[in-house]
Amino acid sequence: DAKTTQPPSMDCAEGRAANLPCNHSTISGNEYVYWYRQIHSQGPQYIIHGLKNNETNEMASLIITEDRKSSTLILPHATLRDTAVYYCIVRVDQTGANNLFFGTGTRLTVIP
Amino acid sequence: EPEVTQTPSHQVTQMGQEVILRCVPISNHLYFYWYRQILGQKVEFLVSFYNNEISEKSEIFDDQFSVERPDGSNFTLKIRSTKLEDSAMYFCASSGQGDRFRYFGPGTRLTVT
Numbered sequence: 001d002a003k004t005t006q007p008p009s010m011d012c013a014e015g016r017a018a019n020l021p022c023n024h025s026t027i028s029g030n031e032y033v034y035w036y037r038q039i040h041s042q043g044p045q046y047i048i049h050g051l052k053n054n055e056t057n058e059m060a061s062l063i064i065t066e067d068r069k070s071s072t073l074i075l076p077h078a079t080l081r082d083t084a085v086y087y088c089i090v091r092v093d094q095t096g097a098n099n100l101f102f103g104t105g106t107r108l109t110v111i112p
Numbered sequence: 113e114p115e116v117t118q119t120p121s122h123q124v125t126q127m128g129q130e131v132i133l134r135c136v137p138i139s140n141h142l143y144f145y146w147y148r149q150i151l152g153q154k155v156e157f158l159v160s161f162y163n164n165e166i167s168e169k170s171e172i173f174d175d176q177f178s179v180e181r182p183d184g185s186n187f188t189l190k191i192r193s194t195k196l197e198d199s200a201m202y203f204c205a206s207s208g209q210g211d212r213f214r215y216f217g218p219g220t221r222l223t224v225t
Contacts, residue, residue, distance in 0.1 A: 034213065043116070043203045043216030044155060087155075093212055100214060102155035 004088045009107040018075040022088030025069040031090045039084040078110045114138045116217035124223045133189045135204030144187045145205040194224045
């Protein structure tokens with residue numbers, strides 16, 4: 001029942017931009033794209049979310065294609081602390097709703 | 113920055129024993145959740161709790177599990193009679209009214225022997 005497809009793993013050199021892709025070709029018009037990450041068995045951490053416009057915050061940028069069938073999370077200057085599993089999740093934006101389903105994500109390794 | 117806390121960080125118990133995992137959500141939050149993650153597997157939803165009652169639960173959350181908000185600050189998960197397959201990381205999360213995302217705690221590692 002996966003709604004998103006992500007590569008299982010990626011490497012990125014420290015200091016370079018990390019670009020993590022996500023395919024969500026069956027996304028519905030009212031579904032948002034969310035990104036969370038999980039650093040080594042810690043609790044998942046929210047990163048960013050968007051509907052159709054590109055978004056940026058202090059952690060990352062989110063680029064969503066015009067047809068909304070794919071998106072890219074960009075960490076502009078990856079550090080060793082960004083090594084984690086990154087989850088792309090599509091969900092209806094409803095407070096309290098249990099529609100936050102974690103897939104297998106992309107394991108990003110930042111290399112010194 | 114406000115954070116969700118969980119205790120203990122690691123709990124070891126024998127099969128058949130009852131365990132209670134504790135969470136202190138962020139103080140003005142209204143929605144509370146438990147998730148679990150078996151080693152090497154996905155993060156799985158267990159239960160959500162709002163207005164002092166369960167709002168949703170997964171098929172994992174069977175009669176062996178219960179949740180409670182005994183006072184204004186704690187949110188607990190009880191497993192009545194633990195099994196080996198209950199060994200996992202258990203994450204508590206909370207969100208406030210209008211929040212679009214969830215704050216997760218650091219987790220409790222439950223080991224059933």
